[in-house]
Amino acid sequence: MQFSVCLVWLVTAVVAVRTQSTQGILDLVKRRLPDHVDIFEFRLTGNETFPISTAIRDINDEYTISSTPEGKILVEGNSAIALASGLHRYLADTVHVDIFWFIGSRLDTEPSNLPPLDQPISGSSIVPWRYHFNTVTFSYTSAFWTWEDWELELDWLALRGVNLPLAWVGQEKILVEAFRELGFNDAEINTYLSGPAFQAWNRFGNIQGSWGGDLPMEWIDDQFELQKNITKRMVDLGMTPVLPCFTGFIPMAITRVLPNATVVNGSAWNGFSTQYTNVTFLEPVDPAFEKLQISFISKQAEALGNITHFYTLDQYNENDPFSNSTDYLSGVSNNTMKSLKVADPDAIWLMQGWLFYSSSTFWTGPNVEAYLGGVSDNSDMLVLDLYSESQPQWNNARVKSYYGKPWIWCQLHDYGGNMGLYGQILNVTINPIEALANASSGSLVGFGLTMEGQEGNEIMYDLLLDQAWSESPIDTEAYFYNWVTRRYSGNGPIPSDLYTAWDMMRTTVYNNTNVTTQAVSKSVFELSPNITAILGRTGHHATAVTYDPSTLTDAWHLMYSATTSNPSLWDNPAFQYDMVDVTRQVFSNNFNVVYSSLISAYKYPSGSTNSTIATLSQNLTSLLSTLDSVLLTNPSFSLSTWINAARSQTDNTTLQSFYEYNARNQITLWGPNGEINDYASKSWGGLVSGYYIPRWEIFGQYLTEVPFVNYNATVLSKRLLDFEEGWQNGTSVQKVGVQENLKSILGDIM
Ligand SMILES: *[C@@H]1O[C@H](CO)[C@@H](O)[C@H](O)[C@H]1NC(C)=O
Ligand SMILES: *[C@@H]1O[C@H](CO)[C@@H](O)[C@H](O)[C@H]1NC(C)=O
Ligand SMILES: *[C@@H]1O[C@H](CO)[C@@H](O)[C@H](O)[C@H]1NC(C)=O
Ligand SMILES: *[C@@H]1O[C@H](CO)[C@@H](O)[C@H](O)[C@H]1NC(C)=O
Ligand SMILES: *[C@@H]1O[C@H](CO)[C@@H](O)[C@H](O)[C@H]1NC(C)=O
Ligand SMILES: *[C@@H]1O[C@H](CO)[C@@H](O)[C@H](O)[C@H]1NC(C)=O
Ligand SMILES: *[C@@H]1O[C@H](CO)[C@@H](O)[C@H](O)[C@H]1NC(C)=O
Ligand SMILES: *[C@@H]1O[C@H](CO)[C@@H](O)[C@H](O)[C@H]1NC(C)=O
Ligand SMILES: *[C@@H]1O[C@H](CO)[C@@H](O)[C@H](O)[C@H]1NC(C)=O
Ligand SMILES: *[C@@H]1O[C@H](CO)[C@@H](O)[C@H](O)[C@H]1NC(C)=O
Ligand SMILES: *[C@@H]1O[C@H](CO)[C@@H](O)[C@H](O)[C@H]1NC(C)=O
Ligand SMILES: *[C@@H]1O[C@H](CO)[C@@H](O)[C@H](O)[C@H]1NC(C)=O
Numbered sequence: 001m002q003f004s005v006c007l008v009w010l011v012t013a014v015v016a017v018r019t020q021s022t023q024g025i026l027d028l029v030k031r032r033l034p035d036h037v038d039i040f041e042f043r044l045t046g047n048e049t050f051p052i053s054t055a056i057r058d059i060n061d062e063y064t065i066s067s068t069p070e071g072k073i074l075v076e077g078n079s080a081i082a083l084a085s086g087l088h089r090y091l092a093d094t095v096h097v098d099i100f101w102f103i104g105s106r107l108d109t110e111p112s113n114l115p116p117l118d119q120p121i122s123g124s125s126i127v128p129w130r131y132h133f134n135t136v137t138f139s140y141t142s143a144f145w146t147w148e149d150w151e152l153e154l155d156w157l158a159l160r161g162v163n164l165p166l167a168w169v170g171q172e173k174i175l176v177e178a179f180r181e182l183g184f185n186d187a188e189i190n191t192y193l194s195g196p197a198f199q200a201w202n203r204f205g206n207i208q209g210s211w212g213g214d215l216p217m218e219w220i221d222d223q224f225e226l227q228k229n230i231t232k233r234m235v236d237l238g239m240t241p242v243l244p245c246f247t248g249f250i251p252m253a254i255t256r257v258l259p260n261a262t263v264v265n266g267s268a269w270n271g272f273s274t275q276y277t278n279v280t281f282l283e284p285v286d287p288a289f290e291k292l293q294i295s296f297i298s299k300q301a302e303a304l305g306n307i308t309h310f311y312t313l314d315q316y317n318e319n320d321p322f323s324n325s326t327d328y329l330s331g332v333s334n335n336t337m338k339s340l341k342v343a344d345p346d347a348i349w350l351m352q353g354w355l356f357y358s359s360s361t362f363w364t365g366p367n368v369e370a371y372l373g374g375v376s377d378n379s380d381m382l383v384l385d386l387y388s389e390s391q392p393q394w395n396n397a398r399v400k401s402y403y404g405k406p407w408i409w410c411q412l413h414d415y416g417g418n419m420g421l422y423g424q425i426l427n428v429t430i431n432p433i434e435a436l437a438n439a440s441s442g443s444l445v446g447f448g449l450t451m452e453g454q455e456g457n458e459i460m461y462d463l464l465l466d467q468a469w470s471e472s473p474i475d476t477e478a479y480f481y482n483w484v485t486r487r488y489s490g491n492g493p494i495p496s497d498l499y500t501a502w503d504m505m506r507t508t509v510y511n512n513t514n515v516t517t518q519a520v521s522k523s524v525f526e527l528s529p530n531i532t533a534i535l536g537r538t539g540h541h542a543t544a545v546t547y548d549p550s551t552l553t554d555a556w557h558l559m560y561s562a563t564t565s566n567p568s569l570w571d572n573p574a575f576q577y578d579m580v581d582v583t584r585q586v587f588s589n590n591f592n593v594v595y596s597s598l599i600s601a602y603k604y605p606s607g608s609t610n611s612t613i614a615t616l617s618q619n620l621t622s623l624l625s626t627l628d629s630v631l632l633t634n635p636s637f638s639l640s641t642w643i644n645a646a647r648s649q650t651d652n653t654t655l656q657s658f659y660e661y662n663a664r665n666q667i668t669l670w671g672p673n674g675e676i677n678d679y680a681s682k683s684w685g686g687l688v689s690g691y692y693i694p695r696w697e698i699f700g701q702y703l704t705e706v707p708f709v710n711y712n713a714t715v716l717s718k719r720l721l722d723f724e725e726g727w728q729n730g731t732s733v734q735k736v737g738v739q740e741n742l743k744s745i746l747g748d749i750m
Contacts, residue, residue, distance in 0.1 A: 018050055020080040024236035025087065028155055032099065032107045039073055039114055040087070046078030052240050053309045053346035055382040055406045056443060057128040061161065065090045066120035073114060080238025081163040082125075085469070088159035089123055096486045099156050101458050102636040103573045109490030123469050125161065126436065129446025130468050131384065131408050132157055133166035135314065135352060139200040140417040140453035140680055142169075144645035144663065147229050154230070158237040160465040164446065166312055166350075167231050167241040170223030171203065172215070174244075174303070178295040179251065182288065188253035190214045196646070197662035204317040205249040205279040206269040211672040212665070212728075213658035218650060224303070231304050242350050243304070245311040245340060246296040248289060252280045262286040264322040271675045281315070281322070284335035290342055297343035309346040310382070316355045320362045326370035333374030337381075349375065352450070353407070354386045356393045365398040372403045378443070381405045386450050387412040389427040390518035394441060401442030408446035409435055411464045413519060415541050416680035417453020417667075420521040421552070421585045423460040423510035429473040432464070453680070456581055457520065459483055460510065480506045491572040495562040498569075501555040508547035509585075517542045523588035524595060525624060525692050526681035528720055529699035531599055531711060535592060541679060549589035556582045560750050563743075570743045579742060580634045583749075584683050587627040594619050602703050610704045617700025624693050626749065631685030632734060633742040639686035640733045642667070657731070664728050674721065686734035691727055695720055 022042040030037055048059060063077035063086030073090065077083040091107060092098050094115055099105040142149070157165055172193060179189050194202035195210040196219055202208060234241045254261050262283040269277040282289050297311075313336065315321075321329060340347035356363045363371075375381050383402045385394045388409045393399045401407070409432045413422070435441045447468040449461050462483065467474055484502045488494050512518075516538040524543050527534045537543040559579060562569060569575040598616040601608040631637040646663035647656040668691060670676035702716050 019047060020044060020050060020238050022080065022083065024080055024233075024238060025075075025083045025158075027236065028084065028158060029087075031151070032105045032155060033110070035108070035112070036110075036114060039071075041068070041072045041074045042083050042087075043074065043076045044078070044080070044083070045076055046082070048079060050235075050240070051306065051308045051346075053348070054379050055310075055348050056379045056445060060128055061085060061125040061163070062123070063089070064120050064122045065117060067116040067118075071116065073117070079163070081158065081161055084158040084237065085125075085161035086121075086123065088161070089121055090117070091159075092486050093121075093482065096489045098486045098489075099152070099159060100487070100574060101153075101156065101454060102456075103577055104152060105155070106486075106490060106574065125469050126471055127444070127446045127468055129164045129408060129448070130160075130162045130465060131164045131166075131410065131446055131448030131450075132162045133168070134386070134412070134450040134452050135166065135168060135204065135312065135317075136200040136452045137454060138166075138168045139197055139666070141455070143197050143199070143666075144642070144649060144659075146645070146648075147226060150226070150230050151233070154233050154237060158239070160462065161468065162465065163239050164310070164448075165234060165239055165241060167227065167234060167243055168200075168203075168312065169230055170220070170225075170227035171244040171300075172199070172220045173224035173227075174296055174299050175246075176217075176220060177299055178246065178292050181295055182292060183257040184251055184253060188251045188256070191253075192251035195662040196649070196659055197666040201269070203244070203249075204247065204314045205267055205281060205319055206317065207267075207272060207276050208249075208252075208279045209276050211276070212661045213655075216655055218652070218655070222649065228304060231307060235305075235307050240310060241308050242310040242312050243300060243308055244296075245300075245313055245343075245347075246289070246292045247313050248281045248284060248315055248336070250280050250282045250292075254280055254282060254288075258288055261288055266322050267319040269318060270671075272671060276672070279319075284332050284339060289335065290339040293339035294343045297340075297347075301344075309344055310348050310350050311340060311344075312350045312352075313340075314352050314355075316359070317352065318355070318358055320359055321371075324362065324367060326366050329367055329370040330374035333371050334376075335374075337375045341380075348380055348382055350382045351384065352386050353383045353393050353399075353402070356399050357387060357391050360398070363398060365400070368399055369403050372405050375405075378404045379406065382445070383407040384410050384448060384450060386410050387518075388435070389413070389424050389431060390515075392431070392435075394435070394444075395438075401440060404442060406443035406445045408448045409444060410448040410450040411460070412450050412452070413457065413460055414451040414453050414455055415519050417455040417682065418520045418522040418541060418680075419455050419581075419584070419683050420523065420588070421457060421505070421509045421581070422512060422520040422546070423457055423463075424512050424518075425460075425463065425476045425506065425510050426513060428460060428464050429467055429476065432467055433471070433473050455520075455682075457510075476506055477503065487574050487578075488569065488572055491568040491575070492566055495565040495569075497558040497562040497565070501558040501562070504551055504555040504558070508551045512546040514544075514546050517544045517546050521545060522681060523584075523591065523683055525588065525591045525620075525688075525696070526683065527678050528717075528724075529695050530713075531602065531703075531708075535596065545589055545592070549586075552582070552589065553586055556586050557750070560746060576634060576742055577636060579746070580630055580637050583630050583746065584627065584637070587623060587630075588683065591620065591623055594623060598700075598703070603708050605708065613704045614700065617696065617703060620700065621693050621696050624688050624696065626745075627683075628685050628688040628693070628734075630742065630745055631683065631688060633685075633745065637684055638735075639682070639684040639690070640735050642682075642684070643733050657729075660731065661728060664730070669724055669728065674724065677724075689734060690730075691724075694723055694727075698723060
């Protein structure tokens with residue numbers, strides 16, 4: 001008795017809660033506005049303690065910014081993230097500067113004297129949580145990020161008020177230690193882990209093992225070091241990180257280590273051979289599950305500190321449960337939650353709700369209710385309604401607001417890091433506000449961003465994060481105007497043509513309402529060539545263009561003509577980026593027209609000769625070749641950036657080749673044999689010329705050789721696959737900047 005009282009006292013002492021500090025935001029100012037450190041004053045007014053131990057946080061973040069008589073800009077807020085949000089409001093709306101993906105921080109383009117405020121500005125969030133990241137963003141976007149890349153991302157998140165980010169880097173370090181402790185040897189663990197560009201899917205049991213090489217310990221160690229920096233910075237900035245934990249997926253050699261362990265083999269994912277899928281799942285009812293959970297969470301806390309109670313845990317992502325019995329399903333979640341609670345008494349289980357959409361046949365009402373109901377205390381769980389702008393699940397009859405579990409309204413927007421210009425300004429502003437007002441929505445506690453890849457269309461992401469601070473749907477016209485003002489700051493006056501161009505895009509490109517295309521469209525030229533089924537595709541990765549392409553072409557011309565009145569726009573990195581991006585989309589749209597004329601000449605050859613076919617196919621490749629040179633003017637649109645990032649992770653040349661293979665494979669064949677071919681395709685300079693153009697040449701050559709009546713898909717597919725497979729192991733990539741600059745290339749095109 002005496003002993004246990006003593007233990008309780010000890011535990012309480014160790015996890016003694018702490019309040020936040022202003023140091024993190026001061027450090028952010030030092031990083032990004034080094035000349036203005038003294039002008040800002042930050043004051044915390046809240047007394048909330050950390051780490052937060054409930055999903056139903058009942059506090060909204062609030063800030064006030066004002067000028068003091070001493071000439072300082074005073075930011076007051078009830079949390080560190082409220083201070084960051086307040087600072088951002090002032091910088092974005094009053095100073096008109098911001099920090100952007102790809103472009104970096106433009107905060108230091110501010111005038112030397114920061115403007116004082118006549119009136120204080122106040123803001124209050126309308127939801128306590130703002131979440132960021134899809135589990136797969138960690139593979140599609142940040143697989144090869146450096147600490148510098150992460151620093152930019154985390155400052156971006158802080159300024160935009162995100163307080164609940166997923167921190168999913170480097171967990172294999174902990175996993176390997178826990179597996180070794182249970183009795184696995186390294187060979188058994190090696191056959192389980194997936195390559196650097198495919199870890200996300202390994203972590204939730206879609207795939208196991210690696211093709212082209214094994215994941216080295218060096219990678220695992222380095223990634224974990226990176227995770228230490230990331231989580232520390234998140235905490236400093238006032239965020240609550242969501243950390244990994246043990247999910248149940250385990251090397252198949254568990255049957256050697258624990259012959260009596262209760263395991264099932266479920267996954268059969270996307271056509272992968274059983275060697276790479278069919279992942280072994282340790283049933284949560286098995287005592288080893290809890291043992292591994294304790295081991296994982298305590299090792300992680302030892303290394304990273306007791307920084308959070310939120311754990312991400314997905315067991316059935318595109319991978320159905322072994323049984324559809326409701327007792328089984330509630331038993332799985334009950335034992336899973338139990339294991340978390342034993343490891344951390346305040347644990348909160350964060351789950352992506354994607355399964356209820358992607359596997360809606362399995363997840364009948366009773367099955368959803370049983371799985372969620374296995375956890376008795378609602379506030380122990382938090383569900384991400386992953387694709388709320390297009391396929392909300394919370395409001396359907398099966399999912400019923402997650403049967404009382406709190407949830408977050410998320411914009412998914414992007415599959416696989418696809419790059420089309422796209423947005424749904426109506427659904428992203430109106431729907432979350434309606435959901436919040438809807439009594440049947442249950443506990444809606446946050447808004448979030450869950451893009452598979454962070455790839456352009458940044459304004460759509462800003463829009464939802466800002467909507468989290470506005471009780472009524474944002475007026476997008478004024479919003480776009482303000483956004484353009486801060487986007488292009490630093491190079492003199494912004495020509496009205498630029499505002500007009502963006503407003504044209506707002507009402508077309510960014511106003512999709514066609515429910516057959518619900519996420520970013522990819523370019524047809526990125527798909528393996530075919531005479532059918534690639535144009536106007538709808539569904540999971542669509543190619544349909546949802547607006548009149550001529551409107552975008554007009555906007556593109558306006559952006560170009562804006563440089564006549566302000567030539568220094570060519571020196572503005574945001575303008576350069578956007579000009580390449582819009583040019584990319586205009587070319588992509590034009591490609592569809594040229595492609596269509598080739599296919600009709602081929603299929604309906606009234607008077608078409610082989611030389612007509614040859615000419616038309618030549619038009620296709622020369623269009624792509626021009627596009628390639630435009631893309632190569634900008635590192636953010638260049639294959640070499642992605643590949644160099646992969647290779648720079650190590651000094652070991654064998655490993656460099658393996659990482660490069662991973663980087664190439666993810667964006668092309670996606671799997672050893674093209675299992676998810678072209679899913680994560682990219683319009684990148686060097687990839688267009690080195691991969692897509694050769695494929696279209698093979699295609700064009702075939703069409704000139706073989707008349708339509710003899711078209712043989714098998715023969716052509718084989719030729720294409722031979723090329724695609726050969727490219728995987730290549731090492732030569734066109735470098736950025738080998739071409740002329742953007743201005744002169746566009747001057748020739750316009
Ligand atoms: C924090 O402040 C609020 C409002 O001032 C007060 O109601 C609450 O009791 C305080 N909480 C703590 C833990 O001090
Ligand atoms: C972590 O941050 C420090 C600087 O604070 C840096 O020197 C180090 O390289 C970073 N670690 C990794 C793995 O990037
Ligand atoms: C496994 O189960 C069998 C049959 O119930 C039993 O005989 C054996 O002792 C168990 N082995 C272990 C290691 O628990
Ligand atoms: C899946 O893996 C299990 C365990 O390793 C094995 O027994 C089973 O045969 C595999 N299934 C298939 C279809 O190969
Ligand atoms: C974290 O908290 C646990 C108790 O919940 C304690 O045993 C452990 O020492 C703490 N770790 C650190 C690094 O503070
Ligand atoms: C559950 O699975 C069994 C066996 O596969 C099947 O017969 C039954 O129809 C399923 N029930 C439901 C409700 O899906
Ligand atoms: C597991 O289920 C039991 C029985 O319904 C319940 O009392 C217990 O609270 C559940 N455990 C968790 C962690 O939710
Ligand atoms: C917009 O939201 C509504 C309501 O959720 C939905 O029915 C519609 O499909 C969404 N539009 C698109 C383009 O996804
Ligand atoms: C967006 O499209 C819808 C449907 O076509 C239309 O009603 C609405 O006015 C448009 N909104 C904007 C801002 O363009
Ligand atoms: C929606 O898109 C599909 C596919 O591009 C197209 O067939 C259909 O006509 C569009 N619907 C409307 C109302 O524009
Ligand atoms: C076109 O090429 C095919 C295959 O080389 C050949 O059979 C056919 O005669 C050619 N037609 C013309 C009009 O040259
Ligand atoms: C083209 O698409 C069709 C229909 O999906 C498919 O049967 C064929 O194999 C594909 N490939 C080629 C090279 O035609």
